[in-house]
Amino acid sequence: MAIPTDTRYVGSMYSLGEIESQCKKAAKGIGFSWGMAEEFGLIARHLSEVGLPGADSVYTNLKFIEACGVECALKDIELFEKIKRPLAGAFLAINFVDKLSESLNYELKISNSIVGPLALVGMFLRLQKEQYYFLIEWTNCSISLNEFGFKVSGKNKNPEVVNDLKLNVRKSEEPPLIGPVCPSRLIIYNWDGLAEMANRTYVPSSEFSRLRGAGAGEAENE
Secondary structure: OOOOOOOOOOOEEEEHHHHHHHHHHHHHHOOOOHHHHHHHHHHHHHHHHOOOOHHHHHHHHHHHHHHHOHHHHHHHHHOOOOOOOOEEHHHHHHHHHHHHHHOOEEEEEEOOOEEOOHHHHHHHHHHHHHOEEEEEEEOOEEEEEEOOEEEEEOOOOOOOEEOOEEEEEEEOOOOOOOOOOOOOEEEEOOHHHHHHHHHHHOOOOOHHHHHOOOOOOOOOOO
């Protein structure tokens, strides 16, 4: 889902910790392991730290993955150079970072449709301490991190889907420079959608669960 452009629409505000936790639980809710779900939480957090809509990008990815089926979407990423079906940006990000150890420099142009491409930026922001620079480009947007700092150009920052993407990652001798962390609370437009996914991780209330200690007791203060 794209972020509403109508200025009358106001999302709720949440902290970085809340954003990371909600996105992690949402990913778990649609079928991921907790380990993989943690990746989605961190992608959302790192994007949010630089003022980009991390939670909304993760939600776009999760909606697409849920519609495709988690296993199908994962298989498509493994074969992305041979197939032409749409791909999840978050999966591409995880796939690329896993390959970085094979080479000091990584350059790729993808012609598939990519859903939620901003998630790639969130993943590569995690490489700051490992001294990598990156440049990611799609139509009307260029995002880079290098010795001159973090820079976002263009207005198409969080598209729902793009039809081509260019990626360049290289090892650096010096750590990249990045600006200060954004304000402590951020507007999230798709929080309700993330909450619906996250709620699937909770155990439904039942007499059995209450007997095992879930929820409140019969007395209000129990």
